[in-house]
Amino acid sequence: VVEDLSAVELDPDLLLLLMELVFCLLVGGELGPAHQLHSNILSKMEKRWKLISSPQSLCPLAAKGVAARPGTLLDFRSQDLAEQLTLLDSELFHKIELPEVLLWSKEQNEERSPHLTRFTQHFNSVSFWVRSVIILQDKAQEREKLLLKFLKVMKHLRKLNNFNSYLSILSALDSAPLRRLDWQRNTFETLEEFSSLIDSSSSFRVYRTALAEVEPPCIPYLGLILQDLTFxxxxxxxxxxxxxxxxxxFSKSWQQFNILDTLRSYQQVRYSLQPDSDIISFFNDFSDHLSEEALWELSLGIR
Known part of the structure; x- marks a missing residue:
């Protein structure tokens, strides 16, 4: 049945049902059929991913003799990817109004904090997109290449003082569906090194120190700011x-003011980055990602 499906028909809901079937086959000891079904699913998902990721204008541009843009994440320079992530983050970050941040610490109302909500949703979309890009690779070697690619992107994000996308990607690479897979020792050690920035000990002392030392422009991790305001x-x-x-x-008001004033200082300085239409088109607003359940089922099917 899966072989008869087109790549477009294999949507996230159907994928979840199929992965549940794979799990049932494994539990029932039907290892052969489970492996075959899992391989077919991965093949279809890879075709779907390439289809979704391909720009509609690719054929017309090629016909005109214009060089087509790269087709996979590995074809883009890590620095360019980091800069475009930062540009997209920055556009959303500067729309956030301080009153909605203060309000969120009191009642978490999405309708009354629309720009903050959009920024948070963007953070989550990037994270799930990163997980999907990696987990949809059938071969361990390809998954390893992509994970290393994202680590390189994170390195450039750190240089750009973009802690938001840095932590969004980190949350993806450290997520359960990816963490449980086998990785090269040096890859795992590098990930651990990157994770040290957000060590929660001593009230996130390492991150707070790094943030205090940066020169704007900077995009902080809003999750910790919201946590501080809530406390x-x-x-x-x-x-x-x-x-x-x-x-x-007045002591409470003064503490709130200091937190918001620090946030305001980051919003006063903008990045001097230029948009890259090819990369932004490739990102596609990070909407092409699997659900948490589907990611976990795919991970279980790998080993």
């Missing part, structure tokens, strides 16, 4: 009772 909000009352009655808790 301030929950740990301090809005008013204090004194002998004169109820007064505004």
């Amino acid at each position: 301030v909000h929950l740990g301090n009352p809005d008013t204090l009772m004194t002998s004169e009655g109820s007064n505004v808790n």
Whole structure:
């Protein structure tokens, strides 16, 4: 049945059902059929990925004698990928308004914090896109190449002070579906080294120190800023009772102001980067990714 499906027909919902079937076959001891079905699924998903990733304008450009853009992630320079990730992040980051950040620490209302919500969704989309790009490779060698490619991109993101995409990719590479697979020892050690930046010990001391030392432009990791604001909000009352009655808790307001003022300082300086239409088209708004369930099922099918 899978062999008769076109690449377009194999959508995420159908993929999840098929991977559940693979799992049932494995549990039932039907190793041969399970392996064959898994191989067919991966082959179809690879074709679907290439089909989705290909720009609609590729044929017309080639017909005009214009060089077609690269077709896979490995064809792009790591620095260029990092710069375009930063440019996309920056466009969303500078739209965020400080009041919606403060509001989010109190009630997490997506409708009242639209720009912050879009920025957060973008972070998650990039992360799941990275996982999908790697997990859809049938061969371990190809998965290894892509993981190393993303590590190189992260290196350039760090130079650009883009902690947002840096941590988005890191969350992908350190996710359960990828972490459980076999990797070369030096690859794993490099990933561990990159992970040290976001070590949660001592209230993320390593990351906070690195952030404090950067010269803008910079895109911070908003997750920690929101966490800090939430702690301030929950740990301090809005008013204090004194002998004169109820007064505004200026200490709480001052802490909130300092956090938001630091965020504002990062928004005041922009990157001088130029958009690359080929790479941005290749990213396709990072919408071509699998669900968490589908990623896990594919990972289980690999070994």
